[in-house]
Amino acid sequence: MAKNTLLLFSVFLLVLFAGCAAQRKPETPAGISPTQPVVTQNETAAPVPEGTKFGTIDRSGYGISMEIFKNLPLYREDFGSLKAAMDRGLIKNLCNLSEEHWKQPEFYPNFERNPIEKEKIGAGLNWFRNPPKGRWGVVGYGAFPSDAYVTIVAGDALSVCTFFHTSWGIETYQGLGFGASYPAASYASEEVNATLLNLQNSSEVAGYFEVAVTPGYTLMQPTFPVFSKDWTKKLEMKIKVKPGTPPGGYVVALDIGKPPADVEEAWIAEHLAYYVGSGTMFGVGRPMFRVFVTVPAK
Amino acid sequence: MNWKIGLTLAVLIAAAMLAYGDQDTLVRFYVPESLSFTITYPATTVFILFQSTGSNAVVNASNQTSAQPIITYTNTGNIAEYYYVKFNVSGPPSGINMSCGPVFASWQSSCWCQGSTNSPANATKCCNITTTFSKMNETATAISATQTMWCWANFTGASAGTVERNITSNASST
Numbered sequence: 001m002a003k004n005t006l007l008l009f010s011v012f013l014l015v016l017f018a019g020c021a022a023q024r025k026p027e028t029p030a031g032i033s034p035t036q037p038v039v040t041q042n043e044t045a046a047p048v049p050e051g052t053k054f055g056t057i058d059r060s061g062y063g064i065s066m067e068i069f070k071n072l073p074l075y076r077e078d079f080g081s082l083k084a085a086m087d088r089g090l091i092k093n094l095c096n097l098s099e100e101h102w103k104q105p106e107f108y109p110n111f112e113r114n115p116i117e118k119e120k121i122g123a124g125l126n127w128f129r130n131p132p133k134g135r136w137g138v139v140g141y142g143a144f145p146s147d148a149y150v151t152i153v154a155g156d157a158l159s160v161c162t163f164f165h166t167s168w169g170i171e172t173y174q175g176l177g178f179g180a181s182y183p184a185a186s187y188a189s190e191e192v193n194a195t196l197l198n199l200q201n202s203s204e205v206a207g208y209f210e211v212a213v214t215p216g217y218t219l220m221q222p223t224f225p226v227f228s229k230d231w232t233k234k235l236e237m238k239i240k241v242k243p244g245t246p247p248g249g250y251v252v253a254l255d256i257g258k259p260p261a262d263v264e265e266a267w268i269a270e271h272l273a274y275y276v277g278s279g280t281m282f283g284v285g286r287p288m289f290r291v292f293v294t295v296p297a298k
Numbered sequence: 299m300n301w302k303i304g305l306t307l308a309v310l311i312a313a314a315m316l317a318y319g320d321q322d323t324l325v326r327f328y329v330p331e332s333l334s335f336t337i338t339y340p341a342t343t344v345f346i347l348f349q350s351t352g353s354n355a356v357v358n359a360s361n362q363t364s365a366q367p368i369i370t371y372t373n374t375g376n377i378a379e380y381y382y383v384k385f386n387v388s389g390p391p392s393g394i395n396m397s398c399g400p401v402f403a404s405w406q407s408s409c410w411c412q413g414s415t416n417s418p419a420n421a422t423k424c425c426n427i428t429t430t431f432s433k434m435n436e437t438a439t440a441i442s443a444t445q446t447m448w449c450w451a452n453f454t455g456a457s458a459g460t461v462e463r464n465i466t467s468n469a470s471s472t
Contacts, residue, residue, distance in 0.1 A: 086330055087330050088330070089327045089328055089329065089330050091328070092324070092325045092326075092327065092328070093325070094328065108332055109330070109331065109332045109372075110332065110372050110434075110435070114434065114435065115434070116434055123370065123372060123435045132338055132368075134340060134341055135338040135339060135340055135341060135368065136338060136339065136341050137336050137337070137338050138337055138338065138339050139336075139337040140334065140335050140336035140337055140370075141334060141335075142332055142333050142334020142335070142372065143332065143333055143334070144330075144331075144332035144333075144334075145328040145329055145330055145331060145332065146329065146331055146332055146333040147328070147329040147331070148325065148327075148328045148329070149325075149326045149327050149328075149329075150323075150324065150325050150326060151321070151322065151323060151324055151326060152323045153321070153322070153323045156323040157323075158323050158324070158325070160325060165334070167334045167335060167336040167372075168334075168336060169336050169338070169370075170336060189373075189374065189375055194375075286333075286375075288333055294326075296321045
């Protein structure tokens with residue numbers, strides 16, 4: 001019975017393929033290319049309809065000075081299409097993205113529009129329109145994207161990138177050092193009763209990976225009152241899975257700490273009261289950037 | 299009959315490969331969400347670290363806030379303020395009793411930094427206050443303007459000599 005079922009299925013596929021191959025092209029009048037429209041006398045061909053365009057950045061309606069963006073590279077015409085692809089999670093190779101794209105504040109969620117309540121302007125634009133009076137932005141940074149999902153065969157290495165940026169409204173220079181950590185528990189969000197995504201023995205998992213973060217340290221530059229040239233940085237984590245690593249799911253996270261002491265001393269001397277060291281007293285309860293690594297079975 | 303069996307096998311193998319998934323090293327996808335926060339203080343405020351006084355086996359450290367940080371968080375969830383106070387003690391002492399308060403009153407007995415060594419010579423106290431954000435871009439005030447925070451440590455069995463007080467703190471002081 002099983003043999004007959006397989007045989008019937010194979011025959012069905014063969015018939016299907018044969019039917020597709022036997023489709024006949026429609027006949028066209030002699031002398032006319034099948035790709036040209038047939039236009040009779042007294043008629044004119046309709047114009048080619050305008051296709052969908054994603055456009056590019058348009059800051060004319062922001063209501064703020066364009067001087068705010070003077071230190072940034074010029075944006076590209078395909079920015080809108082790239083951003084739409086980013087928003088859909090289609091871009092897999094962030095490490096090769098042009099800085100003309102990722103240095104624009106519009107690249108990041110929550111600058112132009114609130115990503116949830118889209119009729120509201122984003123926190124970034126709102127900061128320039130309505131800066132808080134009598135206060136200044138001292139500490140703040142973020143990562144976009146904040147999670148990546150990868151597969152790495154044991155013995156292989158893979159680079160993943162995120163864009164680590166100064167938060168909106170920050171007037172200080174923040175010195176940070178970067179490394180890797182292996183959180184014991186990772187949740188889908190920071191809310192109460194969030195879904196648990198991964199549990200692991202941190203010290204054991206640390207022995208399965210070699211991670212290099214580039215840059216190893218950096219000086220995050222201000223975003224207020226104007227965007228600095230290096231307000232955002234491309235951060236690369238090169239993750240190597242050691243041979244013999246058991247198959248399974250792991251989480252490698254970005255760890256934030258201090259820059260080298262001599263480097264920090266120079267930054268303090270240069271920026272004085274505008275310098276803020278790492279080890280901020282605030283944390284968001286999860287790493288800024290996490291990589292969920294699947295090590296497949298051989 | 300052989301060609302039928304071959305075709306059937308080819309179809310089944312192709313289906314199995316599709317179902318089993320990609321086993322190559324690659325990026326599967328990025329989640330297109332961001333995470334960030336901003337802390338503001340009254341303009342031109344200067345940070346003040348924990349001050350330390352005292353000598354020998356008892357060290358008192360205290361600090362008083364003079365302003366109020368306001369947190370803006372782009373996501374929902376929790377944001378925590380961490381305070382680290384570390385005492386390096388020469389000797390070394392045989393025991394330690396370390397406490398911070400009053401805003402950390404509920405964590406006095408068990409508030410240690412994850413990963414810190416709980417040994418007398420490297421006593422590190424890490425306390426945190428958690429603020430919960432239920433909406434994106436919500437703001438919240440951190441520790442209030444006039445609260446006083448303090449940390450003290452009582453080292454027993456310290457040998458003769460000066461107790462070094464190496465205070466590493468990112469206390470809210472603005």
